[in-house]
Amino acid sequence: MKKVLVVLAFGIALASCNNSQTSDNQSAVSDSTAVDTVVVPQKDSLSVYLPDIKASLPEAQTVEVKDDPVFFKTKSYKAIPLQTVLDQFLPAYKSLDIKQTQIVFECEDGYNPSMSLEKVLSKKSYLAISDVEAPKGQEWINPKKGDHEMKIAPFYVVYTDVPAKDVTYKWPYNLVKISLSAASKELAVLFPKEDDTQVKGFELFKVNCLTCHSLNKVGGKMGPELNYPKSVTEYWQIDQIKQFVKAPTSFRNECKMPAVTHLSDKELDEIVNYLKYMAKHKV
Ligand code: HEC
Incomplete structure (x- = not known):
């Protein structure tokens, strides 16, 4: 059969x-x-x-x-x-x-x-x-x-x-x-059309985070969705998001997210700013 x-x-x-x-x-x-x-x-x-x-x-x-x-x-x-x-x-x-x-x-x-x-x-x-x-x-x-x-x-x-x-x-x-x-066309919905200063953050998020996290339900599923219905920027203190990304296990025991150590503070700021932009662009 x-x-x-x-x-x-x-x-x-x-x-x-x-x-x-x-x-x-x-x-x-x-x-x-x-x-x-x-x-x-x-x-x-x-x-x-x-x-x-x-x-x-x-x-x-x-x-x-x-x-x-x-x-x-x-x-x-x-x-x-x-x-x-x-x-x-x-x-x-x-x-x-x-x-x-x-x-x-x-x-x-x-x-x-x-x-x-x-x-x-x-x-x-x-x-x-x-x-x-x-x-x-x-x-x-x-x-x-x-x-x-x-x-x-x-x-x-x-x-x-x-x-x-x-x-x-x-x-x-x-x-x-x-x-x-x-x-690429799937990603069009995540592109920051209304603010081109967010493009860098979008690119960084796409390469470093999207394989595991979705935004507006587009993206990987290993980690939690970060934008919908509530953006992570709405319920986390902004500076804590960066700290978390750099050292997840310092927040959560046995956290399943690997530490992201190769991005600079500036790059992490770009990502967080892009997430704030996306908070205003939910599906
Ligand atoms: C290899 C997969 C993976 C990658 C890559 C990844 N994450 Fe995660 N992330 C996770 C997982 C899994 C969790 C849930 C962790 C837990 O609670 O155990 C998580 C949790 C989070 C949380 C906490 C969300 C909440 O509300 O609890 C934030 C914020 C976050 N990730 C941001 C990022 C950012 C920003 C990037 C890119 C720089 C990124 N992650 C890259 C897997 C990943």
Whole structure:
């Protein structure tokens, strides 16, 4: 009984925001340095919910990944070329301009990184379905990060020809869904049209925060929505927001947000000012 589900997503009611259970933030791999446009799947996006196609996937091959950025060592996986997965389960992508298309990875924990489809397909990218070294009867080994066990299942995207230090590539694990979406237009709603002094803050928020936080319901779901119905700038003291971002665990024990240490005070001010602007532009 092969069930192949390729849906035109209807506004994507994500059934995946499951922070409490799998709280790892994947930050070691990519978020603070994310450089690609963040895209959130919309009505017209094409998507495939991976657990539904698991049984119909073609036979996996063994691939070796040198210096895996999640495990920090050489790893072997059973994997299927991402191109093959798209060919079979999202064939409509062939009619899209891959230069103008973003591939969005939706992880169970709410992390939604995205990349240019062209960029992903230009490398040897794979959908890994199991860890060759996993003990008998198990598909994955879950690495530890501090005391916390990361959940790699059900899928993990790896590359055999991308160095771990190239942070422009995303290595999403705990992956459940792949969507394709036209670049940038989703973000138009978050662009500060009425005040161009806020553009810098918008850009900084987009690159550093939007993979985990939504504004007006557009963005990642790992962290809380920051604008709707109440903006974080309306219920936090403004200077505390900056402090929190720099050192979340100094506010909340075992806080799931990674400290953002690479932004200057000025840049954080730009972000906070942009959030204040957005407070006046709710949906
Ligand atoms: C890797 C994901 C991730 C990134 C990137 C991230 N956050 Fe967070 N953030 C979270 C999570 C998860 C929480 C909830 C933390 C908790 O309470 O355990 C949070 C909480 C917050 C809160 C507190 C909200 C509230 O009302 O409790 C603020 C403010 C915040 N983040 C701002 C930011 C800003 C600004 C950036 C970008 C500079 C950012 N975050 C980047 C994951 C992230």
